[in-house]
Amino acid sequence: MHRLRHITGIVLTLLVVLAAIALGRVMWEIYELSAWTRDGRVRVYVVNAAPEISGTVVSVPVVDNQFVHRGDPLFTLDPLRFRLDINSAQAELAQEKAELALKEADARRRHGLGGLVSAEEEEDFNARVNVEKARVDAAQAKLDTALLNLQRSTVYASVDGYVTNLNLRVGNYAHAGQSGMAIIDAHSYWINGYFEETKLHGVHVGDTALIKLMGYKQLASAHVVSIGRGINDENGVSDHLGLPDVNPIFTWVRLAQRIPVRLEFDKVPEGVTLVAGMTGTITIGNSPHGMHGRLTTWLQNHL
Numbered sequence: 001m002h003r004l005r006h007i008t009g010i011v012l013t014l015l016v017v018l019a020a021i022a023l024g025r026v027m028w029e030i031y032e033l034s035a036w037t038r039d040g041r042v043r044v045y046v047v048n049a050a051p052e053i054s055g056t057v058v059s060v061p062v063v064d065n066q067f068v069h070r071g072d073p074l075f076t077l078d079p080l081r082f083r084l085d086i087n088s089a090q091a092e093l094a095q096e097k098a099e100l101a102l103k104e105a106d107a108r109r110r111h112g113l114g115g116l117v118s119a120e121e122e123e124d125f126n127a128r129v130n131v132e133k134a135r136v137d138a139a140q141a142k143l144d145t146a147l148l149n150l151q152r153s154t155v156y157a158s159v160d161g162y163v164t165n166l167n168l169r170v171g172n173y174a175h176a177g178q179s180g181m182a183i184i185d186a187h188s189y190w191i192n193g194y195f196e197e198t199k200l201h202g203v204h205v206g207d208t209a210l211i212k213l214m215g216y217k218q219l220a221s222a223h224v225v226s227i228g229r230g231i232n233d234e235n236g237v238s239d240h241l242g243l244p245d246v247n248p249i250f251t252w253v254r255l256a257q258r259i260p261v262r263l264e265f266d267k268v269p270e271g272v273t274l275v276a277g278m279t280g281t282i283t284i285g286n287s288p289h290g291m292h293g294r295l296t297t298w299l300q301n302h303l
Contacts, residue, residue, distance in 0.1 A: 093139040209285070
């Protein structure tokens with residue numbers, strides 16, 4: 001009996017040692033060989049809604065963080081000035097058309113006089129008609145511009161998305177070309193993973209990935225779209241003479257550079273709200289159902 005207990009103790013000790021070796025090997029593969037990073041950042045495209053004309057804001061029919069569809073009105077500028085410009089352009093166009101009719105009549109009369117009018121005089125009146133036609137075209141363009149300005153006095157959403165950081169208020173003066181409102185494109189979310197260069201060998205375009213966003217237990221799936229091909233090198237900065245400014249300090253312990261990798265979401269679990277700036281852990285090429293995948297996710301989120 002004593003000998004059996006002794007053998008059982010030895011076997012259990014060996015099993016524990018073997019399990020520790022296996023676990024250590026798996027952890028080594030996960031932390032040193034597997035392509036993963038905790039430095040994942042959710043990104044999104046932001047559309048700046050800027051008016052093409054300047055004016056006083058008279059209406060803001062949206063609120064902060066509201067979801068808007070493409071074509072929904074965002075804010076409106078005071079249309080009175082633009083209507084006055086239309087009236088002025090219409091009057092100018094009518095005047096130029098009347099002038100054109102008069103000069104065309106003068107040209108026809110001189111053409112009907114036959115040899116009583118010199119060729120030079122006929123050419124002069126024909127040239128006056130052509131000049132007046134150009135003025136009519138200019139007046140028409142001015143009217144079209146005034147009509148367009150009235151149409152553009154209301155700024156519409158160009159994408160489906162969320163109004164963010166809304167500070168625009170009725171009474172503000174909006175300047176042409178300056179952003180009045182920011183819209184987050186709801187269909188443009190992606191995530192950037194910053195992988196250490198020592199793990200970049202395991203990242204390839206088209207690879208699948210698992211994403212564990214901080215604050216959520218569910219895993220999102222994604223795939224690698226592209227790998228960054230350049231990061232800044234401080235030693236490559238030139239001084240005022242154009243010479244490279246090389247850091248004289250070099251340590252034996254070198255930190256691995258982090259390379260940006262872009263991933264597009266394939267599936268986001270229900271209940272997960274994507275917000276630009278969120279962080280998460282990215283694991284390349286692991287299945288969530290496999291032992292290695294489950295152990296990877298657990299270790300990355302608990303150690």
